[in-house]
Amino acid sequence: MSGGTDQTLRPFLWRASNLYPDREIVSRTHRGIERYTYSEYDDRTAMLANALEEYGIDEGDRVGTFCWNHHRHFETYFSVPSMGAQLHTINPLLPDEHIQYIVDNADDELIFVDQSLAPKLAGAAAEAPEFEGVDFVVMGEEGSEELEATPYETFLEGHSADYEWPDLDEDQPAGMCYTSGTTGNPKGVEYTQQMLWSHTMMTLTPQGIPMEDDDVIMPVVPMFHVNAWGFPFTATAAAAKHVYPGPSPDPEDLAGLIENEGVTITAGVPTVWLGLMEYAEDNELDLSALDTVVVGGSAAPRSMIEWFDDRGVELLHAWGMTEMSPLGTTAQLKYTLDDEDYETQLDHRAKQGMLIPSLEMRVIDESGEEVEWNGEDFGELWVRGPSVTQEYFKRPDANEEDFEDGWLKTGDVVTVDEEGYIKIVDRAKDVIKSGGEWISSVELENAIMAHEDVSEAAVVGVPHERWQERPVAFVVPTGGTDTGRLDEEIMDLLREDYPKWWLPDAIEYIDEIPKTATGKFSKKDIRKEYTDESLLEGSVPEEAAPDDD
Amino acid sequence: MSGGTDQTLRPFLWRASNLYPDREIVSRTHRGIERYTYSEYDDRTAMLANALEEYGIDEGDRVGTFCWNHHRHFETYFSVPSMGAQLHTINPLLPDEHIQYIVDNADDELIFVDQSLAPKLAGAAAEAPEFEGVDFVVMGEEGSEELEATPYETFLEGHSADYEWPDLDEDQPAGMCYTSGTTGNPKGVEYTQQMLWSHTMMTLTPQGIPMEDDDVIMPVVPMFHVNAWGFPFTATAAAAKHVYPGPSPDPEDLAGLIENEGVTITAGVPTVWLGLMEYAEDNELDLSALDTVVVGGSAAPRSMIEWFDDRGVELLHAWGMTEMSPLGTTAQLKYTLDDEDYETQLDHRAKQGMLIPSLEMRVIDESGEEVEWNGEDFGELWVRGPSVTQEYFKRPDANEEDFEDGWLKTGDVVTVDEEGYIKIVDRAKDVIKSGGEWISSVELENAIMAHEDVSEAAVVGVPHERWQERPVAFVVPTGGTDTGRLDEEIMDLLREDYPKWWLPDAIEYIDEIPKTATGKFSKKDIRKEYTDESLLEGSVPEEAAPDDD
Structure with a gap:
């Protein structure tokens, strides 16, 4: 036995629930705002583990979710991996045939599904052999008209709030997410305990998206999409307050949560914030508590960065991929740019940003050479690191194409400027290759x-x-x-x-x-x-x- | 191959030297203040690796250092582990027989030694069979009168600044340090690449000792003592400026470095800061750049915390152990204490603090039960985590005593208060066991x-x-x-x-x-x-x- 103990998620929750038992977890549900504490959350993750064990889930089994962002979904985030099983978050926006492929490829035994998403899942499951033998639990107190399913609260009822969490190996698969590939079937990425632990630590650094105990964290990015950029884990490691915006939040819902719960850090794609900006045109919007809006998925327009700057809120560009757990870069302002004028600062903040610590990259051009960091030369971005997968799940065909010597070929074509900021200029399959350039x-x-x-x-x-x-x-x-x-x-x-x-x-x-x-x-x-x-x-x-x- | 790539130190330096090539590393030496950049530092670590390889150092070999805090010592910190060898920092304050035991136990092949420490090492090595076959390199441009040794700059001279760093396994031993046990022989702790990586990430979080690219980091705690609390690694991961205070710095030296280099974060034992406080009585001392003084080793008196508070500097209590790489706790103020009065805040800040994320603890009393967190009940502190060793090097006798099921029995008797702050009240071997209490x-x-x-x-x-x-x-x-x-x-x-x-x-x-x-x-x-x-x-x-x- 060399080195320290294995890197697993459970100690993050141990710390939060013991040092901060009264810190809140808040969730918007169809019943309104529900709230409880880390201490109660910790109890319920244990009840869920007991319920899953009784149902028959063992170490190594895969448990699916088909849910929006709420406290019950968050309960599966710590409970399933910490009992040694694997949490497979399924994207409900995918077409039925992709959902069928995914459930079959991942071999899910049980799927937790939101009441409002039950019709969609029922449609995908109907007469689909891929769903044979799969059971369903519906999030909430009630059953479903569309699916034969146990209500979540009934599933938990009567189970003990004590659970003997196993000492897991850090190589134990803990999570799984599929890329929504534009060509062919989605490709599965397995997250080991170690990858999620590494990603949590790397995100928590000042160079990533640091969070503290007085922060209030609201991931708008869906929990079915790369674990909501890992925010539920990072926020727990920081013992911050969690706010989950529930099913299909509209700008008014988000505005209400930001104001009433004092959200300090939130994250989502640009269209979410465009909606909030439009809402602010006709409504009073108090953003005084808000520190940081993390934007990923696609690039935020420069005007959006300025809009938030005008309101004392930092819009922090981030970039990542499902294959990377997902965070890869943040466009924090380097100390070398502190004294530059605002426009020069914006030039950098509008890019995807700099790699977070312990990731490495190469930018490779048509001839296989690394390109110069001059902000102009293009190349495909290759990355590697402890949070970056080195293979797809059961897809040797795709592995050969997308991985080389431990490096992930991201498929993004980028420039890197003299300061080390990455800018995505195209997808590798769309870039036009003309005369070697x-x-x-x-x-x-x-x-x-x-x-x-x-x-x-x-x-x-x-x-x-x-x-x-x-x-x-x-x-x-x-x-x-x-x-x-x-x-x-x-x-x-x-x-x-x-x-x-x-x-x-x-x-x-x-x-x-x-x-x-x-x-x-x-x-x-x-x-x-x-x-x-x-x-x-x-x-x-x-x-x-x-x-x- | 499951999970991400191995967790190793080298990518921290890759990031710093590529994204921040011009950030400085400053060192006080007997020649005055020397300075160069990450880019030059990176080159010199490669030259050193080439020199070590030519000398005959292979993966798995142990290389000793017997040095104060300076840039050359720092060069060994990245070069030796990143070539797959193991950096063994030897404490020159130990008695000769302990040094002999350590060099023999670790099987060091080559030792880097400071000019000013050469007499001490020569004394320990004289006629000692433990030193047979050990070679010496003296830090600096010149040789030594006391030891047959190559000057460091001669050792490096002519070597290439390119080195093909190997892809290492995260279980590869990277560092080694001996506890200065009060009884019996010192016990060796091996640090794997993974332990040092984990410790760096855990320290870098806001819950640890966060550092950013505009920080200027000066470890006064010696680099021969648990890697200067890991600061050389953490500061590099943050791409901060490094300041090394050199051999036996006195308060005037430290004051000069703080003022002239704009030190923002420094660390040392309480006596160092008592010296600085006395110096400030008779001298002008500009602490305007300084943000944080990290204090460990023993408890800082309350008056010291107040003295720094009065000057706008946070004294941050930390606690750790050689076996923990070393950081275990920091006494940051919890958000729940923000509105308490100053005295109540001091009550907590004067304790050793709260565990950093991903560590776990138990506090076990005489009867083997966990004690209540009430600030009064005593127990021995047990800890575990990815940065905590699970054994001593070649010491099965000590292992049986100090480890159990992956837990390190720290030998510290502590109370834990309702907020989760640990206070060390005694050593386990000194606490008086009377009638079961x-x-x-x-x-x-x-x-x-x-x-x-x-x-x-x-x-x-x-x-x-x-x-x-x-x-x-x-x-x-x-x-x-x-x-x-x-x-x-x-x-x-x-x-x-x-x-x-x-x-x-x-x-x-x-x-x-x-x-x-x-x-x-x-x-x-x-x-x-x-x-x-x-x-x-x-x-x-x-x-x-x-x-x-």
């Missing part, structure tokens, strides 16, 4: 969409014999626009900011950009429907690659 | 020494047939004191604060309390020289134990 489809799209007569634009790489790929722009003009004039104006616009070899070889006007289920541009469909090499015939410019200049 | 020798000593006619006092337990042990006080009166009167006054003093069964059965007057090599009262010697059961004959009070009342 990369062109960012995202940058071209944003530039084109800045034209007032353009409603949507997507730029994709079209195969090209000489240059490998060349960019073609698909543009949806606003009604009645003269596309002949628009052609010229778009090209002029692009010439201002980009080298000639970046300019699209062709602009195609279409009625609508195809979208994915979650509303994003589906470049896969564009490529399938619209592009073939004939688009480019006779149109290759002389300056198609920089090496050729 | 424990009496704190330390509390009685402090109470007796509060009498103006007492210069020193030690209280030890003397074996007793009925009560197991009974306290006897050994008192050194100030010159010319009437000991007959003193007897009465001491007993009156104790009666005010303690139950009758705590009162010593006898007071013996002696000329001097025997001391250990480091100047502490040697109760072992008191027991050996002075006590036998006859001291207590006919003196047993009726109230010798509370159960008997």
